[in-house]
Amino acid sequence: MNNLILCGFMGCGKTTVGKLLAKRLGLEYIDLDDEIIREAGMPIPDIFSIYGEAHFRDLEHEAVHNLARRVNCVVSTGGGAMTFDRNIEAIDQRDLVVFLDAPFEVCYSRIKDSDRPILRQNTPEQFQALFARRREAYRKAAQNGLTIDAGRSADEVAADIALLREKNQGRRP
Numbered sequence: 001m002n003n004l005i006l007c008g009f010m011g012c013g014k015t016t017v018g019k020l021l022a023k024r025l026g027l028e029y030i031d032l033d034d035e036i037i038r039e040a041g042m043p044i045p046d047i048f049s050i051y052g053e054a055h056f057r058d059l060e061h062e063a064v065h066n067l068a069r070r071v072n073c074v075v076s077t078g079g080g081a082m083t084f085d086r087n088i089e090a091i092d093q094r095d096l097v098v099f100l101d102a103p104f105e106v107c108y109s110r111i112k113d114s115d116r117p118i119l120r121q122n123t124p125e126q127f128q129a130l131f132a133r134r135r136e137a138y139r140k141a142a143q144n145g146l147t148i149d150a151g152r153s154a155d156e157v158a159a160d161i162a163l164l165r166e167k168n169q170g171r172r173p
Contacts, residue, residue: 002092003073004165007082007138008100009131010116011107012150013157017100018076020158025165028073032081035063048117057084065090080118082141083134096168098161099142100150104131144168 004021006014015031022029033044036059040047047056060078064087067075081087082097091097108127111119119127139147146164150157 002071002094003067003075003096004161005067005075005077005082005091005095005097006100006161007077007097007141008079008102008150009104009107009134009138010079010119011110012100012102013110013154014076014100016154017150017157017161018074020154021161022074024158024162025074028070030067030070030073030075032060032063032067032075032077035066036060036078039063045115045117053117061086061090067095068092079134083137088141096146096165097142098164099138099147100157101135101138101147102150104128106151107131 004025004027006018006021008014018031019029021027036047036056037043039062040059042050044056047059057080060081061084064077064081067073068090077087088097108124118130122130139145146168148157148160148164
């Protein structure tokens, strides 16, 4: 296995769990959004407002594609990254993608006061509909149906993923 890739909706805990998991496993931690910010030289809200979502998604795809060159990392993807087939296809087949599935209410409560562009562009009802649509994409992206209940503490979620990793070692090409 090359990398452990965490996907899920905004606020599901990808960053918090990812950092804990990387520390627990002794692996490097990568936040895909931080990689995009570093490469673009500006915050994500600025990328959206200046260049638009399509440009951001292209930068995101390039960052996902660059993951294929990395090994032994825990990667937190952005909330939309694994909803695009081109990003799923760009991931190395030896990477393990895990869907952090948290209830909408949990995710929304964690991010409702943030400056996320997609959050600001939608009503809470529209945002909940986006959550429902993306949930199916996350399930598709998660290999072998690897879905973790992320409505619990980050420590519990990280421990469960570490166990999943152990069980999946050697099963993938």
